[in-house]
Amino acid sequence: MNLEQIRFFITVVDTGSLSKAAEVLHKTQPAISIALKKLEESLGVPLLSRSKYRLELTPEGEKLLRHFRIMHRQQSILRSYASHLAAGIEKEVSIAYDVSTAADELFNVIKEVKSEFPMTELHVSGKERLGALNSLLKGEVDIAISPWLPTFLSFGDFETTVFSDMRLIDVLHRDLVDFDTSQGITKTRLSHIPQIMPKSFELDVDSDTVFFSDGISIIKTDDLFSQKALLCAGAGWGAIPEHLVEQELKSGILKKIVIEDLGGNAFVEVHVVRMATSSAGPVASRIWQLLHK
Structure with a gap:
């Protein structure tokens, strides 16, 4: 059993015939028939009934179809994810914000960035008592949103910009x-x-x-x-x-x-902060850009 055989089987079911499936897949009907036969042999159960003019799913085929669709969808996701990584896009990006701040704009940015980079996991955590800035210092997050005082520059090599005021x-x-x-x-x-x-x-x-x-x-x-x-x-x-x-x-x-x-x-300024020495990928850079005022 291989993924190509599964793709052929799903296409035959969706189109309703070998001839239509052959057009969609740009394959010959004999090639599709051979692939389906091998799939059935590897599973040990018939998937399609050929006794009627129109191909119909067997009871076994109906039960397996849902699982085949999941496998096919996961294959597509895996390919997209591999392309995602090959392009240098981060696997995950972490953001911490101080819960004392009004963070609605951050959440809107998260929504927008997630739609642009669906394969990147975005980790968002609320912190208290300057915990967001501390998480940044400890290397636990990529970006922090925190109340800010100029004296905080003494704690680390920060790059910072105004986000809002509180x-x-x-x-x-x-x-x-x-x-x-x-x-x-x-x-x-x-x-x-x-x-x-x-x-x-x-x-x-x-x-x-x-x-x-x-x-x-x-x-x-x-x-x-x-x-x-x-x-x-x-x-x-x-x-x-x-x-x-x-x-x-x-x-x-x-x-x-x-x-x-x-x-x-x-009035206390609220800043978006990242480490000046960090090398931001496309997703973290996009978040920074959208939060930057």
């Missing part, structure tokens, strides 16, 4: 508000309320310094889900990306506050 706002549960939120407030005024903040970062960045913690009353978490849940439960106040609490702000559960000591709310 607004960090300080929020407080409405039940804890005993002041006019349209006016600024000092951090001292909030000293009786716990500050909710990340436990640590995946990079060597001091979270206490980033979030201006005074260490008086603190709740630390290691994920954004818990941080948001604690804020919504009224466990304390803290800074969080505005887009993650839009609904809670609209409903009034959370109130935006401006802490004068901290200079108000802040």
Whole structure:
């Protein structure tokens, strides 16, 4: 049994006759008949009934046809994949993004690139607390999308470009508000309320310094889900990306506050980052191009 015999058999079934199959395959009818006979002999079962004017599938042929179609389809996929590799197109490309960022544009890019390069596996992972950048440093991913500070250049030889920006706002549960939120407030005024903040970062960045913690009353978490849940439960106040609490702000559960000591709310740049020393293939280059602004 070989794949050519299987292809002949499928074509005969689809066209309904040897003569039509011969036209499609550009083969003679005797050549197709011989191939089908050898296929039946190798399997030990008849595939086609020749007792009537029109060729018909035997019960065995009907059962095997589905498997033959799968084999034929896999052959086509294998050929495409081999051509894909021969052209230098990557087998897989990995992207990590920080879940604190608004990543809808990334997902649209992934969809577009997958349609252009269907044989390349795209691995997409969400990370927290600068984990995307750390994964890039460790060589686990090809591209990272992460909040960015110029000081991060000291961690590695990065190539980076702006992707978007992210607004960090300080929020407080409405039940804890005993002041006019349209006016600024000092951090001292909030000293009786716990500050909710990340436990640590995946990079060597001091979270206490980033979030201006005074260490008086603190709740630390290691994920954004818990941080948001604690804020919504009224466990304390803290800074969080505005887009993650839009609904809670609209409903009034959370109130935006401006802490004068901290200079108000802040915009943080989000960058697309890759290692400057990396050699990007066609797929990774295409992703970079589409994410590049």
